[in-house]
Amino acid sequence: MVKYSITRVLRKSCKLKAILFRSQTDTEVLLQLFIKEGKECLQKLNGFFSFAIWDTQDKSLFIARDRIGIKPLYYMMDNDRLLFGSEMKAIEAYGIEKELDYTSLNTYLQLNYIPAPRTIFKSVKKLMPGHYIEVTPERFYIKAYYDIPTPDKNNSTKSYEEQKTELSQLLEGSVQKRLMADVPLGSFLSGGIDSSVVATLAARHKPDLHTFSIGYKDEKFFDESDYARLVAKKIGTDHTVFSLTNQQMYAHLHDILDYMDEPFADSSAIAVYVLSQETRKHATVALSGDGADELFAGYNKHAAFFKIIEGGQKAEWVKNLGPVWGLMPKSRNNKLTNLFRQLHRFSEGMKLNSRERYWRWAGFATENQVSKLLTPESRQKIDQEEYLTFKNSILQHLPDQESINDILYTDVKLVLPDDMLTKVDRMSMANSLEVRVPFLDHEVVEFAFSIPPSSKINKDIRKRILQDTFKGILPEELYNRPKKGI
Structure with missing residues (x-):
């Protein structure tokens, strides 16, 4: 289903305004749009969806x-x-053959997720x-x-100030669209830049906004709840x-395992x-800041690619x-061991070509490490030619001399839909919570790929334009903090 009532706008469009609707549902508007325009209706949809229509x-x-794979x-x-x-449960209910796809298993053990179009079963895609x-x-x-339009050369004719103005307008418009709801709506607020920007823009248009964050009592290194409180206090939300x-x-x-298909x-x-x-x-719908890291280069790996x-x-x-670095203790649990871990990954990545470097930094285990995890019988069942074809299809947009935008494009095609968005969708829907992602409005995405690295x-x-654009409305304490990631 198309969400957050973007269909309210479509209902008033020239194509549909003469139709006498029998309900207030998004589904009816989508159906009428499909009747009028067929598959071209997809170009009119700004939101997340998966749907099926049977023509009798x-x-x-x-x-x-x-477009982006949110659903x-x-x-x-x-x-x-x-x-x-x-x-996948819906398909399994029909008693399908559950033959393990060893190419998917091999990929999963490296990345910790299975990229589309494959699944863990050979028969399901x-x-x-x-x-x-x-x-x-x-x-x-x-x-x-749909594909993200990317210019041949990242030489924007707009000045940096003009780019900041456009980003501000596009993102605020995206947030406004996603505030349409007939049910209680709130916003995740982690204390990072991304969710803080979304919550701040939402609070402009929804004075009674309720924000939510999670704190880690036993893991202070990862606990950012104090920053979230600072933002909530500044924008005046019920936090x-x-x-x-x-x-x-x-x-x-x-409980979580029940929702992992x-x-x-x-x-x-x-x-x-x-x-x-x-x-x-407290709420039926929540906004989130997902997608900003992949669009605007927010991860440590992006800084590593930039250095190379x-x-x-x-x-x-x-x-x-x-x-x-290989001899040093490596762990995410404190600053020093995390630094050793990052330096080791960086030095290993520098030895590889652009595609292999991306694959290494996208994953958690190498092909050799995975091979040691599998039995000889399992290793023999991996079709190496099929695996390499699949891997190359994922990395096909990375040239020998990659740019940051090449890296981000591959992130949006791989990491974002198959890891980040999969995680949020499964965990939120397990609790009947709808999560909306303003950064992934396709107009914001297209803008992000129209500007230079x-x-x-x-x-x-990192995330230079995002930080600079909204610096005046966020607490100073949010800036120049270390990222707690890979």
């Missing part, structure tokens, strides 16, 4: 998934049936973001209807912090599950000391 007249079926769509087709649903399926009595085919111990977090682990090992899913569960007690692309003695020095990252700052 020509006996055809149309299935589509949103999931699984399907399976054999000789006499097509099964589909937003969860995921529909790719920005694609649709059309089934007629004569044929079945899948086609892309709730759910502060949990590790034991309280682990208590939800078995296939192997998925992003440990932050536990926190998202608890946050969604607690938020649902720019070159210099410092990068070479870190590379040459690779054996030293220099607007996003330099040697001193």
